[in-house]
Amino acid sequence: MLKRITKTTGLLLFAASIMPANAADVKKIDAQEGTIYSALAKANGIFIDGEIDGKDEATYYVSADGKYHEIDGLEIGSVATDFLLGKYVEIDQDTYVDITDNYKVLDETVRENLNDDAATTLRKKIKGDNDGRFDKNYYDGSNIIQATRKNVGDWATYQYKLKTQRINGDNYSRIYGDPQGNYVDADYNIGELKVSTTSDSVTIKNTEDTYVVTENGQDYELKAEIKENSYLNAGPDAVYRLVDLTIYKRQKNTTTWAIATGEVKFGGVRYSATNLRNDGSVTVFQKFSKTQASDDIDGIKYAKDSNLYFITDEDGKAENVYAFPGQAANRGCASAGATKLTVAGTNITSVYAEPASIVNHKIYGETIHLKSKNKYNYLDLSDSDDTEYDAWNPASGLPWILDGGYVKTWDGKDSFTKLYKVDGAMNKMSAFGKDNIIVWNEDDGGYSVIHNVSQATGTTTTTATGAAATTDNKTTNGWVKAADGIWSYNKADGTKATGWLQDGAWYYLNDKGVMATGWINDRGTWYYCNASGAMLSSTVVDGYVLGANGAWIK
Secondary structure, eight states: OOOOOOTTOBOOOBOOOSSOSSTTOOEEOOOBSEEEEEEEEETTEEEEEEEETTOOSEEEEEOTTSBEEEOTTOOTTOOEEEEETTTEEEETTTEEEETTTTTEEEOSOHHHHHHHHHHHHHHHHHHHHOSSSBOGGGTSSTTOOOOOOEEETTEEEEEEEBSSOOTTSOOEEEEEEOTTSOEEETTTEEEEEEEEOSSOEEEEEESSSOEEEEETTEEEEEEEEEEEEEEEEEOSSEEEEEEEEEEEEEETTOOOOEEOTTTSEETTTTEEOOSOOTTSOEEEEEEEESSEEEEEETTEEEESSEEEEESBOTTSOBOOOTTSTTTGGGGTOOTTSEEEEEEETTEEEEEEEOOTTSTTOEEEEEEEEEEEETTEEEEEEOOOEEEEOSEEEEETTEEEEEETTEEEEEOSSSSEEEEEEOOTTOOEEEESSTTEEEEEOTTTOOEEEEEBOOTTTTSOOOOGGGSOOOOSSSOOOEEEEOTTSOEEEEOTTSOBOOEEEEESEEEEEOTTSOBOOEEEEETTEEEEEOTTSOBOOSEEETTEEEOTTSOBOO
16 A cells, blocks of 8 residues: 555645646546545545545545645544635534644534624624614614524525514515625615516516506506525625515505515516415525625615526526426426535526436536526526436535546536546545545545645746737747737647646636636636736635635635
């Protein structure tokens, strides 16, 4: 058995470029000797419980630089359940390892403490901003009612009691916020919802105002309300969820509201909600930004951008989406499967995985495009694809699949694509993006780690501003600056480089060979290249933490 790992001794497992220049290349990953009992890859690290390097079972943490660190003080058989704030590995939800403090084992209620701190920070922010929207007793004084909190990555949802009761009887508004106290009221802004009656129409923009339409010489008021149905996922800049939308109608200067969701049409005459829920609402898909609007509602900040999308095609015909609860069954899938909506930049992937009890069980995928036509917002679904799977993880914006010795992911369009080839005996996997994956076979032994560590760390950065420029029509190798100031890189054979390129620092060349700057989404992982094109690492940009390999740490 090869001697590979010693305590606190580093081993660079897999040093390679962040992405092959040809994205269609499938890299072959060699198997290692050893037995993995459990593993969790997340952010830039991997937690492992197993027998490796010829040693008895122990626990390890593979850090962002590729080094293995044996963790003292953990019980054998420990299972990592989550990574918190890029600092703590959560073990069995009651023990924590501080990866920033010599991998110290903590017997503390870290998750509970972090949740309490985040709730307190938000409560103070709400208290300072509130000017009549929320009931003061809900966040101040001796009668504080703890807001309901649900973990959603670095953003969580809370419920705050409204001072004025809604028509639907739901007295709470959902606040989404992060541990630093940044928040938006998710139940106020709904964008531009065109609602038509038999002879008039109006555009409803929020859930508080009333909007007047005229029917047969009589004025009526319309009002919209939304209630969260289910949280789906969040990306770097937006949150995605299903909400139940209800339209109410009353004669002007009267007090009694009636449900009118099934009476009106949306987007002119394009769609009428005929299949209503028992409460008279219709379920729609909402995307809202994490950025606050410049205005507020009674002191409380709401999302700058928000839109509701009907779960139909452009003609109003109902669609069934794999990732939406219960809808995969309408497409002939078993109801016991797992669903997930993943978000990578503007790419939204809908996934359904058949239960393992089904022979040759498959995973299905499709891309959701958010569209609008004549003020009617709808979903445009791509062609779907399916593949059998041994294991899968929805992480870092995309589904990651182990299937018959191949690691696959969604291509962002309409099919699953192969990235890596591993030993065909591997049947378990934990993945967090293309640069942080572990696969193994617990019964037969053997494992492979894909941990692509950037070699730019600690090297001298060569920026495009110091590169040579072309002045004639001769082919120039290296960096070339065009007349319009755009930089590209010519390889030795004179062709332009595409994909990731290491030249001191890492640079990204798009499919036309043009050097990219700013935020870059590479197969579900976000990177940031500065104005000179150099990829940044181990820093914070726009409030987002970048790891040692340059990837955004969620």
